[in-house]
Amino acid sequence: MANKDKSEEKRQESAPGVAWLMGALGWFLPGAGHVLQGRWGRGLLLGGAVWVMFIVGVLFGGHLFSFTAADTGTNPFLQAAPAIANLGTGGLYLFCSLLGLNFAELPEQMRRATFEYGNTFLWVAGLLNYLAMLDAFDIAAGRKS
């Protein structure tokens, strides 16, 4: 009984490299971590929700937050939480960051009634992708069926 508990504990503690890879891929491209494990339905639903939230957030006039705060001139500590949330969208965030897309707080964007909704959708898209990433990791590590 004690041996069984120990082996169970060891199995839960050690995660194979492929689990880390699936988690990283799931973060980089929302849904990819599940799709590559053959979990098409789960991947399409989880990834699709993140993609839809990100696109709706951008269409609503939301903007992404950077860690440097050079664009807004505010304290970098105030930027950290929303930037970490935005970073959860992985490749989408990096793509926009590399091209400098949608980071500026433009006055015409801020005047829109849906501006704050857009920001919220963008934050939550990232936070949900963190959940999806952990789910892909757990499945690959055998902790979840």
Added chain:
Amino acid sequence: MTHLLVMMLFAALVGAVMGMASRETPREQFRYGLKVFCEFVVIGLVLAWLLYFLPF
């Protein structure tokens, strides 16, 4: 798109992910996702009505 529809879209997407990621069987996932969706919508409507009566 009305504010209510935006809130319902938000609740549906969050409910779908939360249900899928935190439960095992499809039935449990659906039930939990639906519960999260309903909680978002009902609490949002209750808060909206409470704020409506505030004078500031």
